[in-house]
Amino acid sequence: MITLGTAEGDCLFEQAYQIAKKGYRVLAVYYFGKETLRPKLAHVPLEFFHMLFNLQNSLLLHIR
Structure with missing residues (x-):
């Protein structure tokens, strides 16, 4: 399972x-707003x- 952050930039x-x-098993993921990612959504x-x-x-x- 993957959780993606919100428009505010968190990662849930x-x-x-x-x-x-x-x-x-779950991954909490940032997809913008961090150093190696796009700055904005x-x-x-x-x-x-x-x-x-x-x-x-x-x-x-x-x-497994």
């Missing part, structure tokens, strides 16, 4: 933590989400 860490406490490349889903799948394969 607390929600991800609550989901994880129930036994689910505009023109976020679709490739970012593609990379994110590939990362999630890779992590799941290593955990």
Whole structure:
């Protein structure tokens, strides 16, 4: 599972933590507003989400 931040720029860490406490594997992700990301919620490349889903799948394969 992946939680994505809101338009305010957070990463929904607390929600991800609550989901994880129930036994689910979850990534809390920033997708703008951080040093290596776009500065604003505009023109976020679709490739970012593609990379994110590939990362999630890779992590799941290593955990099983």
